[in-house]
Amino acid sequence: MAKDVIVSLSLIPASELLSHIVLDLLETAQAAKQVLFQKENFSAFSTYLEKISAILKELLKQNLNHLESFTNALGILDRELKVANQLVVECSKRNKVYLLVNCKKIVNQLDRSTKGISRALSLIPLASLDVSSSINSQICKLCQNMLDAEYRAAVAEEEILAKIELGIQERNGTRSYANGLLVQIAEALGLSTEQSELKKAYEEFKREIEDTKLRKEQEESFQMEQIIALLENAGATTSAEEKEKKYLERRNSLGSQPLQPLQGFYCRLTHDVMVDPVETSSGQTFERSAIERWIAEGKNLCPLTNIPLGTSALRPNITLRQSIEEWRDRNTIITIVSNKQKLQSSEEEEVLQSLSKLQELCAERDLHREWVTMEDYIPILIGLLGAKNREIRRHALSILSILAKDTEENKEKIANVDNALKSIVHSLARQHEESKLALELLLELSTSIAARDTMGNIQGCILLLVTMLKSGDIQVAGEAQELLENLSFLDQNVKQMAKANYFKPLLQRLSSGPEDIRLSMGETLAEIELTDDSKLSIVQDGALGPVIQMLSHSDLEMKKVAVKCLLQLSKLPQIGLQIIREGVVAPLFEVLYRHSLQLPALREQVAATVMHLSISTTNQESNxxxxxxxxxxxxxxxxxxxxxxxxxxxxxxxxxxFHALCQSPSGLDIRMKLRQLSAVQVLVQLCEANHHAVRANAVKLLCCLMKDGDDNAFLEHVSQRCIETLLRIIETSNDVEEIAAALGIVANLPKSPERTQWLLDGAALRIIHACVADGNRDASYKRQVVENAVGALCRFTVSTNQEWQRRVAEAGLIKVLVQFLASGTALTKQNAAIALKQLSESSRSLSKPVKKLGIFYCCISSPETSCAAHLGICSIESSFCILEANAVDPLVRMLGEQDDRTCEASLDALMTLIDSQKPQDGSRVLENANAIPAIIKLLSSNSVRLQGKCLRSLEMIFQLDELKRKYGSLAQMLLVDIAQKKADDLKEIKSLAAKVLVQLGVLGSQSSFF
Structure with a gap:
């Protein structure tokens, strides 16, 4: 078959086949970048394809059609590329869960494709082709790199596969196992763990099975069915109605009496029913923990047969385990059903025994809790809260708490039972243990909107909670405080009263008393959830003093608690500034700098606290x-x-x-000192860090340092490798701030030709184009990224290098720049105008002269239309003409912007249309675009620099008498105002204004204004 393909391809000219392959390589590379699964692997694969495409483009310049061996090599390459493309397409379209369970297979296929393409590339007869040694070297190096390439599944993916394999092998059909597996899959794929989303992902995965069956992929289909059988036990994969229907069918098929366990269910060592039965090499079955303990004690003979036990692993007896589980589930359902009637007995002892058993079952498994809910126990348990027996009420509250914590649906069911919340609130006023259970249940229910609304309207509820704030039990007081804060509709005065009643005694105990009490109070302050108002309140009441004393204490536990308190309090900027004023920074740094302290978690918390403090310094007023x-x-x-x-x-x-400090009022000094300390060198190295958060923050700080730094300080550190790293970050990162910062670095890199060339060689224009053209990102992405991307483009548009300008035009970026004149931020518009101005500076020299036509040429063809500004043949691609790019109108509109620098950039761009030697043509273009009134209006700007540019522009424009007559009177009063300014530092601008007034005939050439 492969031979037939090669023969058929041999009929196609080699150059045509090569062109076809180059296009396929680029398309497959682009598609590979869009694959969201195994993103890093496919991104690396895409890079290889792009490099191959670039090399093959060079070969197109050769005469290749006479080489049969070359055509054959291309045929093999074409075949390998089709296989790779099929893999990319599959991974772009298939269900995410399906891709995850096949991740090893995908990695292997990607590896085979990479190596197959490498081998095909190595078959190209380089010796027979007249190629440079550079290309030869590139191909050899690339082939070797591809052969050495390694693709790996993520650790989380491999863990999931291992868990799936274990579940299938051991036939582990428990709901908790399936639930945990499904959540793990969702987290690995970045999916929501909400039940509806989990069910949707599961249903899409099931449809994949039908596809594999249609394709008659029996082995794969069987594997998928096994995985489905494992996952269908998860609670999220079935609706509440489906679960209830399945449960009722099962319950109705059972008898009414529990069955005794079979003899084979018992372990002969423990004489109890087994949970995890395993078979030994002697053929006997025991409870795993029992036989492992037997062997650990040095007993090497089977306890039943005295046969020596082999050293091989114990084998799970899966069939027996399933039989025991089915027996247990059957008896549990019968127990749950029969208990329901016993709870309505008049015998308190019988009710207590039933409640105790029910509580035990609910605590065991989530499946048991589901069965209890489906048997409609909740109304019965609510009813028992009115019982006279205290123990009955306590058991009922405990079971209701377990059910409420289980699902949101259970919270709603409890809240919707008539008088349920009122009955629970009544328990708040009872004996201490019962009130604690009631408080715990109400706190759990307070996340339900219906429950919160009802609670707030129950007479006495708030009063009871405020009373509990005075409790000596810190946990009770804390939970009461949290519940009050969850009831967000409460009157603010009640909240303030609650805070005053709770926090004042806490602070009194924190500042005095035995150390163990102070430590306990500090732990409470560190761990309790506090609102911003609460934090401010306790700091105003003097919390920082005792916390600082604890931080300076010699006892390490005291330090740890103090740091936790400061970590929580420092998140609020007002408090952060107060912490710095109180002198806490020095003792914090003392802990941070102690490398001998074997408590990394404590140092991490100190570092986080210092970070919060730095953020607080950015919120200061300059005055x-x-x-x-x-x-x-x-x-x-x-x-x-x-x-x-x-x-x-x-x-x-x-x-x-440091990033926050660089944004503070003292930021300029911080940035300067960091540059002096060679921080740039460290940050450049960290841009390659494996830890994403470290890398992203290093990139952001480096961007900050480069904004106002000296180019020479960066020259030695910004190597070609650094630039390649930045471009890779821009292309592959999912962190918007990191992408924007990397683009900011590119925009502010030293403007050396060498570095700009490195950027171009690294496909910077394609990468920047992808950033500014990405319409799937949100507005925040566009603001941050586009602003810096357009700024980066300015370095490629300088008029001193028309080759760079040509590459910008070929990349289609001129039209993009024009679009941002109308839709970008002020800075984006400014940079877009600067880039277009630089391009336009080359237009006059690149504009092609209009051919002189013969006497009869007009009868044959219409003459070419010349550019109104450059008087030659212009286009966007050949002469970068802003008139042809339709940039003039948006540039004129920009003259009315509020930002002076934006207006200035726009004016600079427009004035490139005027030839200083022959200003008439460009001036008429500006007149037709209605730009002259806008320029005159800018004479009233507060920016002296902008005023000066407007005056120089008008000096050229008013060389045309018609324009002088038309607009002179409009400019006259503004010019007089400028000429009459008294400030000594405005001599130059006054002189310019006077010159224009001379042009207008208002002043004589010998005027004193000069």
């Missing part, structure tokens, strides 16, 4: 006394040096700290 986190260069050096000496969690927070 107030500035609070500094780091006061000296030594402080900056010591903290930044930890970036190279700590793990990723601390690294991330320190990088965030």
């Amino acid at each position: 107030e006394e500035q609070v500094l986190l780091l006061e000296s260069e030594e402080d900056i050096f010591k903290l930044f040096s930890l970036v190279s000496l700590t793990g990723p969690d601390i690294q991330r927070n320190i990088l965030k700290t």
Whole structure:
């Protein structure tokens, strides 16, 4: 078959076949980038294809049609490429769950395709082709790299496959196992773990089975059916109605009496019914834990047969285990059904025994809780809250809490029973243990809207909760506080009263008393959920003093609790500034710098607290006394040096700290000192970090340092490898802020020709085009990324290198720049105008002269239309003409923007249309676009720089008498105002205004204004 394909391809000219393959390579590479599953692997594969395409393009320049061996090599390459393309298509369209369970197969196929394409590429007879040694070397290196390439499934994916395989092997059909597996699959795929979303993913996966059956892929179909059989036990895969129907069918098929266990269910060692039966090498079956303990005690003979036990692993007796589980489930259902009647008995002892058994079953398994709910126990349990017996009420509350925690549906069912919440609230006023259980249940129910509304309207509920805030039991007081805050519709005065009643005694105990009490109070303050108002309230009441004392304490546990408190409180900027003022920074740094402290979690919490404090410094008003986190260069050096000496969690927070400090009022000084400390070199290295959060924050901080830095400080560190890393981040990252920062670095890189060429060689224009053309991203993405992407384009449009400008035009980016003149942010518009201005500066020299026509040429063909500004033949691609690109009208509209720098960039671009030697043609273009009134209006700008540019523009425009007559009177008063300014530093602009007034005949050439 392969031979036939090669023979048929040999009939196609080699150059035509090569062109076809180059296109296929690019299409497959682009499609591979869009594959969301195994994204890193497919991105790497796409890069290989792009490199092959670039090399094969060079071969198109050769005369190749006479080489049969070359054609044959292309045929093999074409065949391998089709296989690869099929894999890419499959992974783009198939269900995500299906792809995950086949991830190893996909990785293997990707590996085979990479190596197959590499081998096909190596068959090209380079010795027979007149190619350069550079191309020869590139092909050899690329082939070797592809042969060495390794693709791997993610660790999470391999864990899921292992769990699936184990579940199938051991026939583990328990609901908890299936639920855990389904949630693990959803998290690995980035899917929601909501029941509706899990069910949707499961149903789509089931449809894949039908597809595999239609394709008669029996082995794969069988595997899928096994996985479906495992997952269908998960609660999320069936609706409540389906579960209830299935349960009732099963319940109705059972008898009314529990069955005794079969003799074979008992372990001969423990004499109990087995849970995990395993078979030994002697052929006997025991409970796993019992026989493992037997062997661990050095007993190497079977306890029943005295046959030596082999060293092989114990084999699970899956059939027996399933039989025991079925027996247990049968008896459990019968017990649940029969218990229902016993709960309505007049005998309190019988009711208590039934409740105790029911509570035990509910605590055992989620499936048991589901059966209890379907047997409609909830109304009965609510009814028992009115019983006289305290123990009955306590058991009922405990079971209701277990059911409420199980599902949101159960919360709604409890809240919707008549007088349910009123009965629970009544228990708040009873004996301590019962009130605690009632409080726990109400807190769980408070996440339900219906329950919250009802609770707030129950007379006495709020009063009871406020009373409980005074409890000596910290847990009870904390839960009461949390429940009050969940009832968001409460009167604010009640909330404030609750806070005052709770936090004041807590702070009193925190600041005085035995150390164990202080430690307990500190732990409570650290762990309880606090609103912003609560945090401010306790700080105002003096919480920071005792916390600082604990931080300076010699006892390590005291330090740990103090750090936890500060971590929580520092999240609020107002408190963060107060913490710095109180002098807490020094003792925090003392903990952070203690490398000998074998408590990484504590140092991580300190680093996170310092990060919060740094963020608080960005919220200061410029007119107030500035609070500094780091006061000296030594402080900056010591903290930044930890970036190279700590793990990723601390690294991330320190990088965030410096990024925030760079945005603070003292940011300019921080940035300057970081550059002096060679921070750039460290950050460039961290841009290649494996830990995503570290890498992303390093990129953001590096971008910040480059905005106002000296180019020379970056030249030695920004290598070609660094640029390739940045481009890879832009292309592959899912972090919008990281992408924007990487583009910001590209925009602010030293403007050396060498680095710009490296960017072009790394496909920067294609990558930037993908960023600005991505219509599937949200508005936030467009603001951050597009702004920096357009700024980056400015470096490729400089008029000193028309080859770079040509590549920008060929990439279709001129039209994109024109679009952003109308739809971008102020900075985006400014940079787009700057880029177009630089392109337009080359237009006059690139505009082709209009051919002079013969006397009879007009009878044969219509003459070519010349450009109104450049008087030659212009186009977007050949001369980068902004008139042809329809950029003039949006540029004129930009002259009315509020931002002076945007107006200035627009004016600069428009004035490239005017030839200083022959201003008439360009001036008429501006007049036709109604630009002149807008330029005159800008004379009233507050920007002296912009005023000067407007004056120089009008000086050229008013060289045309017709335009002078038409617009002179409009400009006259504004020109006089400028010429009469008294400031000494405005001499140049006054002189310019006077020159234009001379043009208009208002002043004489010998006027004193000069």
